[in-house]
Amino acid sequence: MAEPVRGSEVAELLGALIRNRCVSSFDAGASNGTESVNAATLRAVVEGPGVDVDWHEAIDGRASLVARIAGSDPTAPSLALMGHTDVVPADETDGWTHDPFGGELVGGEVWGRGAVDMLNQTASMALTIRRLADEGFRPRGDLVFWAVPDEENGGLQGAKQVIDTAHDLVRTDFALTEVGGAARRTPDGLVVDAAVSDKGMGVIGIVLRGRQSHASLPHGADNPVLKAAEAVRRIDEWRPPVRISDPWRRWVAAQGFDAELAAALVDPDRLDEALDLLPPGMAPHAHACTRCTAVPTVVKGGEKINTIPQSVELGINIRPALGDSADAMAEELRDLLSDLIGPDDLFAFQQDATASPVDTPLWDVLAGVTARAHGGAALVPAMLAAWTDASWLRPAGTATYGFGLLSEKLSPEEYWSRFHGVDERIDLESLDLSAIGWYEVAKQFLG
Numbered sequence: 001m002a003e004p005v006r007g008s009e010v011a012e013l014l015g016a017l018i019r020n021r022c023v024s025s026f027d028a029g030a031s032n033g034t035e036s037v038n039a040a041t042l043r044a045v046v047e048g049p050g051v052d053v054d055w056h057e058a059i060d061g062r063a064s065l066v067a068r069i070a071g072s073d074p075t076a077p078s079l080a081l082m083g084h085t086d087v088v089p090a091d092e093t094d095g096w097t098h099d100p101f102g103g104e105l106v107g108g109e110v111w112g113r114g115a116v117d118m119l120n121q122t123a124s125m126a127l128t129i130r131r132l133a134d135e136g137f138r139p140r141g142d143l144v145f146w147a148v149p150d151e152e153n154g155g156l157q158g159a160k161q162v163i164d165t166a167h168d169l170v171r172t173d174f175a176l177t178e179v180g181g182a183a184r185r186t187p188d189g190l191v192v193d194a195a196v197s198d199k200g201m202g203v204i205g206i207v208l209r210g211r212q213s214h215a216s217l218p219h220g221a222d223n224p225v226l227k228a229a230e231a232v233r234r235i236d237e238w239r240p241p242v243r244i245s246d247p248w249r250r251w252v253a254a255q256g257f258d259a260e261l262a263a264a265l266v267d268p269d270r271l272d273e274a275l276d277l278l279p280p281g282m283a284p285h286a287h288a289c290t291r292c293t294a295v296p297t298v299v300k301g302g303e304k305i306n307t308i309p310q311s312v313e314l315g316i317n318i319r320p321a322l323g324d325s326a327d328a329m330a331e332e333l334r335d336l337l338s339d340l341i342g343p344d345d346l347f348a349f350q351q352d353a354t355a356s357p358v359d360t361p362l363w364d365v366l367a368g369v370t371a372r373a374h375g376g377a378a379l380v381p382a383m384l385a386a387w388t389d390a391s392w393l394r395p396a397g398t399a400t401y402g403f404g405l406l407s408e409k410l411s412p413e414e415y416w417s418r419f420h421g422v423d424e425r426i427d428l429e430s431l432d433l434s435a436i437g438w439y440e441v442a443k444q445f446l447g
C-alpha cells in the first residue's frame with residue numbers, strides 16, 4: 001500500500017504521547033524531564049525491518065531516539081525529520097475544556113498539551129518512517145528521524161548535547177522541524193509559512209547592589225530597588241537598530257500588501273510607523289522580526305517591608321535579530337547600565353539569530369508539495385520571532401526549515417495562540433496533511 005499514513009493513525013499515536021505527560025520543567029536553575037517515556041513509545045513504532053534505531057541517553061530519563069533508513073548513495077544529500085518529545089506544563093484548573101493530558105479525540109480534534117507543539121509532528125514523522133520502510137523505500141541519501149528531548153528549555157540537554165557529543169548519530173545535510181504550515185489568504189492567493197530563521201536568544205542576569213538599612217531613614221540610603229527601577233526604565237527605552245534582513249524582505253513581498261505599505265515595511269526609517277497599518281495581530285511579529293528585543297521578566301529582591309535590601313536581581317530576556325551580534329547587543333546593555341552596576345554584576349548567555357538559505361533543492365521540493373496539498377498555494381520563507389532547535393542545527397552545518405502542512409481552516413492567529421496555551425488541540429485534517437507532507441517530501445527529495 002503506497003500511500004501516506006492517515007490522520008486517524010497519527011491521532012492515536014499523538015494521544016499516547018500526550019498521555020505520557022513528558023513535561024520538561026525548570027526547577028532550581030536546572031532543566032529536567034522524562035522524555036525517555038515518549039522516546040520508548042516512538043521506538044515501538046519505528047522499530048522493524050529497514051530501520052536502524054539508536055537510543056542516546058547521556059542524561060538519565062532524557063533519551064534521544066534516532067531512526068534511520070540508510071541511503072544507497074553516500075554522496076547524496078541526507079535529510080532529518082526532527083521532532084521534540086517534551087511539552088511545557090499545563091494545569092487543568094486554568095480552564096481547559098478537556099483534560100490537558102488526556103489526548104482525547106473529541107469533535108474531530110485531538111486535545112492536550114503538545115497537540116500543536118509539537119507532538120503532532122513528531123508522531124506523524126515516526127509513523128511515516130515506518131510506513132516508508134514497510135513499502136521498501138530506499139532513499140538515495142539517509143533519511144533520519146530524530147526524536148529529541150529538552151527543546152522547551154533550550155536544548156542544552158537535548159539537541160545541543162547530542163550535537164556536541166555524538167554528532168555523527170544525527171548529522172545530516174538538511175533537516176525539517178517546527179514551525180511551519182500556517183496558511184493565510186492574501187489578495188494574491190493562499191500563502192503558507194515555512195520558517196527559515198529563528199531569532200537569537202539570551203538570558204541576562206543583573207545584580208543591583210546597595211546597602212541594607214532601616215526603611216525609616218531613606219535620606220542618603222543606598223537603595224538597590226531604585227537602581228533596579230532605573231535599569232528597567234532604560235532597558236524599556238533602549239532602541240536597538242532596525243534590521244531589514246533578506247528573509248524579512250521575502251516575507252513582506254509575499255503577503256499581498258499594497259505597494260506603499262510593502263515599501264514602508266522594508267524601510268528602517270518608516271517601518272515603525274507602518275506597524276499600525278498591518279492586519280490585526282501582525283504588528284508584534286513584524287516588530288520582533290526586525291530588531292533585537294530585551295524584556296525584563298524577572299525581579300527578585302527585598303524580603304521585609306521595613307528593610308532596604310542589600311541587592312536586587314533582574315532577569316532580562318534578550319532576543320537578537322538576524323544581522324545583530326548577540327555579544328554586541330549584550331555589551332550595549334552593559335554600557336547602558338554601567339553607572340548602576342559593577343563590572344561583575346551582569347551575567348549573559350546569548351546566541352545569535354540563525355537562518356538557512358532558500359535557494360536549495362529541498363526548498364523547491366517543499367514548495368511543490370505545499371502547492372499540491374493546498375491547490376497552488378505559495379510557500380513563503382518566514383522568520384520566527386521565537387526559538388527552536390533549528391538554532392542548534394544551523395550552526396552545526398545543517399540547512400534547517402520549520403515546515404508543516406495544516407488545514408486552511410486553522411488561521412495563523414488561532415494556531416499560534418494554541419502554543420503553550422489553554423485548549424491546545426489539532427484537527428484530523430491537519431494531521432492528514434502533516435503525514436502527506438513528510439511522506440511526499442521524503443520520496444521526492446530522497447527518492
Ligand SMILES: [Zn+2]
Pocket residue numbers: 084117118151178
Ligand atoms: Zn516546539
